[in-house]
Amino acid sequence: MSDTPLIQINNLDKSYTNNNKTVQVLNNINFDIKKGETIAILGQSGCGKSTLLNIIGGFITANYGNVYFDGEEVIRPGRKSVMLFQNYGLLPWRSVMKNVELGLEGINLTSKQRRERALRYLNMVGLEDKTDLFPRQLSGGMQQRVAIARALAIEPKLLLMDEPFGALDTFNRYNLQDELLKIQEKAETTIVLVTHDIDEAIYLSDRVMVMSKEPGEIQRAVKIEIGKPRDRSGDDFQYYRKLILNEFHLSGTKPPIEYNI
Ligand SMILES: Nc1ncnc2c1ncn2[C@@H]1O[C@H](COP(=O)(O)OP(=O)(O)OP(=O)(O)O)[C@@H](O)[C@H]1O
Ligand SMILES: [Mg+2]
Structure with missing residues (x-):
């Protein structure tokens, strides 16, 4: 430090x-x-x-x-800086994967790199098998984990x-x-x-x-x-x-x- x-x-x-x-x-x-x-x-x-x-x-x-x-x-x-909001802030019309990729869209990455990075963080929060679901199909805790993955993926x-x-x-x-x-x-x-x-x-x-x-x-x-x-x-x-x-x-x-x- x-x-x-x-x-x-x-x-x-x-x-x-x-x-x-x-x-x-x-x-x-x-x-x-x-x-x-x-x-x-x-x-x-x-x-x-x-x-x-x-x-x-x-x-x-x-x-x-x-x-x-x-x-x-x-x-x-x-x-x-990245803010992880109290109400998760997920976009209901985007899948889990697309929600995590959202924060990476302004960064200079190929679509393959973006997907890999999103998957790495989804794996970390234990949602690698839920990538194609939408927020409404997840429990509250799962939605929160997607939001955590999205914030962390931006590094x-x-x-x-x-x-x-x-x-x-x-x-x-x-x-x-x-x-x-x-x-x-x-x-x-x-x-x-x-x-x-x-x-x-x-x-x-x-x-x-x-x-x-x-x-x-x-x-x-x-x-x-x-x-x-x-x-x-x-x-x-x-x-x-x-x-x-x-x-x-x-x-x-x-x-x-x-x-x-
Ligand atoms: N946009 C707003 N307009 C008016 N009052 C607000 C607004 N945002 C917060 N407040 C008021 O400010 C106070 C502090 O709110 P804040 O959301 O910062 O609390 P908090 O410590 O995060 O609470 P919690 O732990 O419940 O999330 C509360 O009394 C709330 O009603
Ligand atoms: Mg609060």
Whole structure:
């Protein structure tokens, strides 16, 4: 992991107006993300995680503050980053294969190379035998895996993931988390992962941004200092679980050692 920040997030504020009522969703969000780092944004439903991720990706603009990617201000979605949306974003009229190939159409590949790359990632998510089906013929978890394959196939510099494993069963979730770790290590991809799942945040990320609600703020940044791959049942893993549960007031006891920010 390099020390130079790939992403700089400066003083972000965001509010929405619904029925003449303005609600501040994000308040003064500030942090940097290093190249090759995996950041988890963890918080309760409605605290502003998707809003923050969408601002980082250039899909929505903040009311105040800015985001820099590789030193350039983000004002619209760019080619170097890929967003894996919470609602999968599959095109219903395209087959599984064609959905995964979609992201590769702007890249300089022959149709054979495109197909091979799409198949490699479909294989990774265990859907190599479903390539000719359409999204409506798949379960929710399968649709989510197609969306994951499509995002990964682009092999982006920055991968923005909004609850990517939410609809998957435990086995698929654990498998895909491990695949993501391998891809991240091999390609040095920088990842911002939005999740509700404390274990997932600890398993995958280098730093967990714990968000508070109304307004959404970074309540605490927790650096996870355990080598990867991590043992979900290990003592150090439990230590971080407890520390983060404490942040959400979900644990009765204080963690045994000091916070590591
Ligand atoms: N386009 C919009 N217009 C108006 N209000 C919005 C809009 N998008 C989000 N909000 C509001 O902003 C708040 C934060 O929404 P956001 O989707 O960022 O939350 P979240 O943390 O991703 O929640 P979840 O975990 O349920 O996905 C919510 O109160 C939501 O109602
Ligand atoms: Mg969300």
